[in-house]
Amino acid sequence: MPILSIMILLPVVAALVVATLPGGEAERAGRARVVALATTLIELALGIWLWAAFDQTTAAFQFAEKRPLFAPYLDWSLGIDGIALMLIALSVFLMPLCILASWESVQKRVPEYMAAFLLMESLMIGTFAARDIFLFYLFFEGGLIPMFLIIGIWGGARRIYASYKFFLYTLLGSVLMLVAMLWMVGFAGSSDIGVLARTDFPKEAQVWLFLAFFASFAVKMPMWPVHTWLPDAHVEAPTAGSVILAGVLLKLGGYGFIRFSLPMFPDASAQLIWLVFGLSMVAVVYTSLVALVQHDMKKLIAYSSVAHMAFVTGGLFALNTQGIEGAMVMMLSHGLVSGALFLCVGVIYDRLHTREIGRYGGLADTMPRYALVLLFFTMASVGLPATSGFVAEFLVLLGLYQTSTWATFVLTTGIILGAGYMLWLYARVAYGKAAGDDTRAMPDLNAREIAILAPIVVATLWMGIYPKSFQQPMKPAIAEVVARLEGRELATVPTDMTLSPMKAEMALPALTSPAQAAESHH
């Protein structure tokens, strides 16, 4: 059974159905919601089945399909390894929650809204499942269209500016990548990602190719200083749009790095770690400080996303198993936690129609259940042990410590700053006195909202307490990436604080003594 094709095409079909539903305005809206929810639930079921049937012992692409539908330009070639599987699982998990979150808050042009989300789902799964590099590009770029419409039609006051910025920024990054792809396929004679990942490109060319891909992935990621589209897009997007943006779209950059940059340009990756580390270090400190001064809740979470994504890049370019695994867990964890935080903001935004932090306060008294959930996700974002955030940050720092202690040091300060802005946000929203009578009158979480948030709480705890379930499928694929990186000449970066060449000695104790590494974490 071509399960991946079905998973990609089913939402498209559903989107067409939703867009062409008969009936009056209210009837169409009601039916559109039901069809969209049903489709995303079927997708979730398929995703679970995919996970269950997945062979966790091999790095080979599974569920492979290949049809020369579009020869000679590209093939309809699909297949997933563990990395893709986990990201697909994240997408199909968040999607029904997004539909539910928009159940009442979106009242304008509901069928079109649902259709755009279903298209989004199809394109995201396609991006992760594509095995042909041009098919990947097709899905990667295609996601711009529904997201542009979602921000532009259903967004807030400055939605048009935000939608343009989002579209043009990401498009500009991507076209450079496309030129690099054209060159690579010409060089390797195949557009299959598996073949390209085993091709040794000339070292000088690798640097240029790396930079071209970097231009695209850094924007998608987003890395400092090309992150500025993200806060604008987030603030103006509807709640569910923010969830998808933070939950899945931001993962495309990290996925691109691990799927393309690391295995295809290993020499360039090793040579350019200073660039990535430099940008990551700036991003963590700078965006954390920016997050501290935000008055808008969504903006604050958006800036915290940039900081978390810098952990991902730091972990990936540690170029070792712990770092890359940590980066992957960070992506999954961030997808859950920041998605949940945006949903939490959405909950109170639906009641008060403002995201101004100063307009809230005292929610721990008036909305106890809500305050509990918000506290949980605040802690997960900070990286409290037993939540997924802890596993992610710990692994990233563990891996990074072996490559660059300076980068580790700076990134660790990001955790402290992160605790600062998140806890302060929580204190201002949940404690103190309510800012007004309308704030005090807000009802607590209803059943639908609990149904949305509860699964994420469970998943976050699961990932925090028993991360092996999530790491195990990815291990073979990550081992393959690390094998490609082995023995590449690293750029000279200050690797330890004594500034003497003690790389090997520094690396080993961190591996053998978790207690010591845990210390460096706190």
Added chain:
Amino acid sequence: MHPIFASIAIAGPETVLTLGSLAALMLGTFTGGPRALTVTSLFSVAILALAGFTLMDAPAAATIAFDGLYVADAFSAFLKVIILVAAAASVLLAQPWLGASGGRFEYPVLMLLATLGMAIMVSANDLITLYVGLELAALPSYVLAAFHRADDRSAEAGLKYFVLGALASGILLYGVTLVYGFAGSTQLDVIAGLVAGQPERSLGLLVGIVFILSGLAFKVSAVPFHMWTPDVYEGAPTPVAAFFSAAPKAAALGLMARVLVVAFPGKVAPDWQQIILFIAIASMVLGAVAAVAQTNIKRLLAYSSIANIGFALVGLAPGTPDGISALLFYITVYVAMTLGSFLVVLQLRRPDGAPVETMADFAGLSKTRPGLALAMAVFMFSLAGIPPLLGFWPKFAVFQAAVAAGLLPLAIIGFIASVVAAFYYLRLIKIMYFDAPEVSLDSEGSAVNGGMIAACALFCSPLGMLAMSPLAVATTRAAAALFPA
């Protein structure tokens, strides 16, 4: 059998179009009255279909006719199919407008004559045939541009087009004489042999090539010979602008490819390649930048066509079979995109009956006319070259050919220009989808045009990607015809 009869048989489409256009003129004159337009139009479409029918068993390899003046091969057959389809669509899409504005039957007849000229252009194997075809295509076009003769803007468009077109023809002819003088023949394949035999590069020949290219660049509206395009598109009646944007561009690009690849291969190729490189880059960049400030939808589409010609020329620059194949692919998709966009503009009417002119008229179209807005969005995203819409793939193909030939900077500049261009295509989508409607536009309600819009939109949608494989077979075969093994 006298060779002339064999030649006439080889030139089947041209023969049908010649006789058909004369018959259409008679038919229109003798029918008279209000029915003349409908009868002549349907007859013209039938003639175009018949001409297409004669292409069914067109030879793949070059078949020379008229003592070397004319060549029929897979390349000309491919382009003729596009030209005939585009011309038939142009005749049909003008019906509501013609009916409303008096209904003169000369319109389809002029279309047929122009189509005949274009068919000759893509089959020209001699610089003289080239000129004859070009003029035969141009003269009816001047008349068509001024077809709304009571309207000042239309008359101005016709006059402007005529004056500049005549100048370009003059430049082209001068180039032809130079090439004849310095090479020794006007027949394309013979020129190639003679030039290859020359001991060193001849400067006179180079000047001749430059002049010929200038004349042709005018016809395809490539920068720096593009100035007429926005004015003529804006002034000419919309159906005529739709016609100008499609078939003549295909014919002139095909002609350009044939002249350069067949007559000037080998050691002179780098000379014309750098010219093509320049006009390709200039067209892409100017088409993208200048369109940003436009408010008139027809001017926007004019700049869009300039930019698109630039992208198509990227396929010509490497001078390889892959590049020519990509160029043909580009032309095919471009014709569908541009005809589709013009069809949507034509299909809309302001409440007071005036045709839609400014982009602001489209405000909120997604609420008032969701179907048309969706089709327009497909065309705009497709023109912007966003995957998975079909419009992305021809761009992809031409740049793939350019990168394979080592023209990396061209590809980079081109893609960046396409990002700038995306801005103004997005603007129309923003106006249609994000803005609130100001006036509720009426639909012309023509079922034929609606059907054509749907067909074009379906072709430009991701579903059209399924047509890529068969198209690639056809374009590869067509491109191979220009490169004798």
